[in-house]
Amino acid sequence: MRLLVCGGAGFIGSTFARQRVREHGDEVTVLDKLTYAGREENLRDLADDRSFRFVRGAIEDSDAVAGALAGADAEAIVNFAAETHVDRSIADPDAFVATHALGTYVLLEAARERELRYVQVSTDEVYGSIEQGTFTEESPLAPSSPYSATKAGADLLVQSYFHTYGLPAVICRGSNNYGPYQYPEKLIPLMILNALHGDQLPVYGDGMQVRNWIHSTDFARAIGHALEHGHAGEVYNAGGPDEEANIDVVRRIIALTDASESQIEHVKDRPGHDRRYSLSSQKVRALGWQPRMRFEQGLAETVGWYRENSWWWEPIRSGEYRAYYERQYGRALG
Ligand SMILES: NC(=O)c1ccc[n+]([C@@H]2O[C@H](COP(=O)([O-])OP(=O)(O)OC[C@H]3O[C@@H](n4cnc5c(N)ncnc54)[C@H](O)[C@@H]3O)[C@@H](O)[C@H]2O)c1
Numbered sequence: 118m119r120l121l122v123c124g125g126a127g128f129i130g131s132t133f134a135r136q137r138v139r140e141h142g143d144e145v146t147v148l149d150k151l152t153y154a155g156r157e158e159n160l161r162d163l164a165d166d167r168s169f170r171f172v173r174g175a176i177e178d179s180d181a182v183a184g185a186l187a188g189a190d191a192e193a194i195v196n197f198a199a200e201t202h203v204d205r206s207i208a209d210p211d212a213f214v215a216t217h218a219l220g221t222y223v224l225l226e227a228a229r230e231r232e233l234r235y236v237q238v239s240t241d242e243v244y245g246s247i248e249q250g251t252f253t254e255e256s257p258l259a260p261s262s263p264y265s266a267t268k269a270g271a272d273l274l275v276q277s278y279f280h281t282y283g284l285p286a287v288i289c290r291g292s293n294n295y296g297p298y299q300y301p302e303k304l305i306p307l308m309i310l311n312a313l314h315g316d317q318l319p320v321y322g323d324g325m326q327v328r329n330w331i332h333s334t335d336f337a338r339a340i341g342h343a344l345e346h347g348h349a350g351e352v353y354n355a356g357g358p359d360e361e362a363n364i365d366v367v368r369r370i371i372a373l374t375d376a377s378e379s380q381i382e383h384v385k386d387r388p389g390h391d392r393r394y395s396l397s398s399q400k401v402r403a404l405g406w407q408p409r410m411r412f413e414q415g416l417a418e419t420v421g422w423y424r425e426n427s428w429w430w431e432p433i434r435s436g437e438y439r440a441y442y443e444r445q446y447g448r449a450l451g
Contacts, residue, residue: 124198322386324364330356356396
């Protein structure tokens with residue numbers, strides 16, 4: 118297939134682009150604004166591949182989208198482009214509204230005009246928190262943060278384009294992802310890099326927030342399944358095989374990095390912090406997908422990747438991220 122992958126310079130989008138070029142022989146054009154989280158380095162190994170192109174541009178810019186689609190001669194749009202950090206959405210929701218609402222609208226219009234297949238990448242956070250049991254695609258949307266609320270709004274807009282205009286669109290909602298190339302503001306890379314540097318390990322509240330961990334390669338494959346086999350107008354949840362409380366994830370990372378429990382520092386909880394996410398993935402499993410990576414192995418491999426790839430994270434830890442970290446946690450990185 119010829120694909121336009123929006124937000125493909127980020128963590129999961131770059132994993133998806135790599136998978137599609139290498140394992141499926143697709144032609145991939147990435148359109149990405151390169152925010153602080155988007156990095157061409159994430160696509161370094163694809164740069165010389167004739168099946169791959171990179172275009173810098175924002176999804177809310179209709180000219181940039183039209184140009185990228187024409188250059189790609191795309192048959193489908195897969196949209197990963199998003200602001201993705203809940204803490205940043207609480208401090209400054211502006212960009213979340215622009216990218217998720219306006220950006221998704223511009224992409225949907227472009228897909229409608231050209232009769233393209235459309236995949237919206239979304240999150241379990243649109244369902245809100247669940248104490249027991251697990252969310253299905255029929256569960257009501259009850260987002261808690263500006264991040265998840267704007268993601269839910271984008272999902273509703275996508276569904277309206279299917280119902281109103283017959284756009285062949287699907288939505289794929291993933292649970293918490295982890296793996297290589299994840300920006301270190303997120304729990305797992307933050308803890309790995311802090312542990313390796315002897316920094317404090319800041320845990321929100323009691324650390325008993327439970328997440329349903331999925332490896333980024335598994336989520337990327339689920340999105341590919343939804344693209345190839347999903348039925349227009351449908352939502353597909355893709356949850357990981359394992360659930361774990363944040364504090365237990367931190368303890369695993371301490372063990373894998375030979376850090377010390379004394380580095381754990383309980384800090385003030387995030388406002389409106391969801392206690393637990395859990396996704397049922399039966400519908401996407403019926404399309405033939407299943408997760409391949411269990412959390413224990415995937416986490417060990419992820420720690421190994423960060424250990425071996427300081428070229429990737431060193432520029433981040435010495436740049437804007439330092440200032441962000443200080444604002445967020447009230448202390449400097451070591
Ligand atoms: N990380 C997770 O745990 C997770 C879980 C479920 C779903 N998701 C969803 O998957 C998608 C990708 O998440 P990620 O973790 O890879 O995010 P990320 O923050 O690593 O990457 C986001 C990418 O989008 C780009 N981008 C942002 N605004 C843009 C705009 N206006 N125009 C063009 N590009 C723009 C950024 O430059 C970056 O490359 C998001 O839609 C997110 O909601 C993420």
